[in-house]
Amino acid sequence: MSILLLDVDGTLIDSLPGIQRGFRHTLDLLGWPHPDQEFTDRIAGPPMETTLRSLGMSEELAQEGLQIYLEYTRRGGWADAATFPGTLELVRRWKSAGLTLATATSKGESFARQILEREGFLEHIDFLGAAQEDGPRRRKSAVIEHVLATNGWRVDTSDILMIGDRSHDIEGAAEHGIDTVAVAWGYGTPAEWATAAHTAHTPEDLEGIVHDWLA
Known part of the structure; x- marks a missing residue:
């Protein structure tokens, strides 16, 4: 998997x-x-x-x-949000290729569900992992722990890749031994991206990185 x-x-x-x-x-x-x-x-x-x-x-x-x-x-x-160009098409291709897709977001769960459904992502997501709006699951590491534990995904961490844009994505994934691809179209800085295993400057870059990771 x-x-x-x-x-x-x-x-x-x-x-x-x-x-x-x-x-x-x-x-x-x-x-x-x-x-x-x-x-x-x-x-x-x-x-x-x-x-x-x-x-x-x-x-x-x-x-x-x-x-x-x-x-x-x-x-x-x-x-008050919109899809980054090219990301929905990329998610569709990953799902069609048989990858398992889960979110791991610090966004509140109901807000994440609403925007992902409106923008067309939700139907391609196998599991919606998000923060609790009123509860202890707030940090990225805790969200990732929730995703892994709920789904029983205690697999080799080389089979899991985090995709995010900020240092807390990279650090939260690292707490679980998971590598991260930092996307440069988000809100991070070059200093944050430098701590990730990979950096993607475009959706095409990201698709290539994931392709190589799967090989």
Whole structure:
């Protein structure tokens, strides 16, 4: 069995516009100053409470902010996103080729399901692995553990490949002995990609890397 673990935000879906609007809305309600644009351009990927804590918020305030952000997302913020060109076609080809596909996203489970269904990905995904919106499964490593344990995929880790765009994808997969392909069309930096086993600059690059990995 060859298994691909797919990040969502920054890998399959360009969700940054909606995440940024929800982030700014959260800061406004908390009365917290906005960071600079460079910071805001890097917020997609990690759990929102992690981002809020990195601004200097206490754990209590970050959790309050998380609830504000989740409510914004439930009211429609999840829909402010679009598919990266070429990624849906790539997922279709992988599924047709017999690969097992699962998401491993820090996005909340209901939000991930809604956007992946709307954009046409969900029918090609064997298992939707996502974070809990209100629960302990928030970090990428915990999401991957959930995916592996739920499906009984205690296989040789050489049979599993993570595809993501940020350092937390790479680090979370590494905790399970899984290599990562970093995609350069997402929200990471060259320094983050350098820690991955491979870097794909286009969907065609990614298809070639996966092809070679399967060989």
